[in-house]
Amino acid sequence: MSTMTPDQATIILENVGLPTANAEHPVTKRVIGAIPPNKVDYRPDDIVKSAIDLAWHIVTAEVRFLNAVSSGAFDLTPMPRPDSIRTADDVNRWYSDHFAKAAEKLKQTPGDQLVKTIDFRGIFQFPAVAYVQIGLNHSIHHRGQLSMYLRPMGAKVPSIYGESYDARIEREAKPTARG
Numbered sequence: 001m002s003t004m005t006p007d008q009a010t011i012i013l014e015n016v017g018l019p020t021a022n023a024e025h026p027v028t029k030r031v032i033g034a035i036p037p038n039k040v041d042y043r044p045d046d047i048v049k050s051a052i053d054l055a056w057h058i059v060t061a062e063v064r065f066l067n068a069v070s071s072g073a074f075d076l077t078p079m080p081r082p083d084s085i086r087t088a089d090d091v092n093r094w095y096s097d098h099f100a101k102a103a104e105k106l107k108q109t110p111g112d113q114l115v116k117t118i119d120f121r122g123i124f125q126f127p128a129v130a131y132v133q134i135g136l137n138h139s140i141h142h143r144g145q146l147s148m149y150l151r152p153m154g155a156k157v158p159s160i161y162g163e164s165y166d167a168r169i170e171r172e173a174k175p176t177a178r179g
Contacts, residue, residue, distance in 0.1 A: 008115075021066070029092050036153065063102050115127045143160075
């Protein structure tokens with residue numbers, strides 16, 4: 001049993017968890033959106049996921065973590081990428097829709113639910129609210145992995161936590177307005 005109170009868990013969710021998730025969401029979409037349509041099958045090594053499958057893993061796992069917090073348990077049913085998800089835009093559309101629903105449901109989750117201990121694969125047993133951050137850590141980790149696929153596949157790396165090299169080169173190439 002957690003020593004965290006329901007009020008404390010609600011404060012963490014409302015002031016840290018959800019604002020952070022909402023801030024990271026467009027960053028993740030930018031990185032996924034940088035995958036060129038003709039490079040979705042790119043993989044730097046045969047033992048790793050393709051770019052599209054890594055993007056799918058990122059978004060489905062993030063939504064799974066958010067849903068676990070609001071439902072009180074992890075649904076670990078496999079979520080293979082449907083045939084209809086073929087491009088980065090397809091992944092981002094799915095992500096936007098499912099993230100919004102999961103975040104809205106999370107907003108409605110009572111504090112008593114947020115302090116309930118949830119087991120994650122026998123590895124972690126934390127209060128539900130902690131899994132918002134753990135899910136974000138997972139997404140950020142794999143988003144970094146995906147960003148490392150981009151330049152070798154011939155794509156440009158978008159700005160993540162500040163201007164990327166590619167964004168700077170693009171900015172510097174634009175003519176400046178003279179006043």
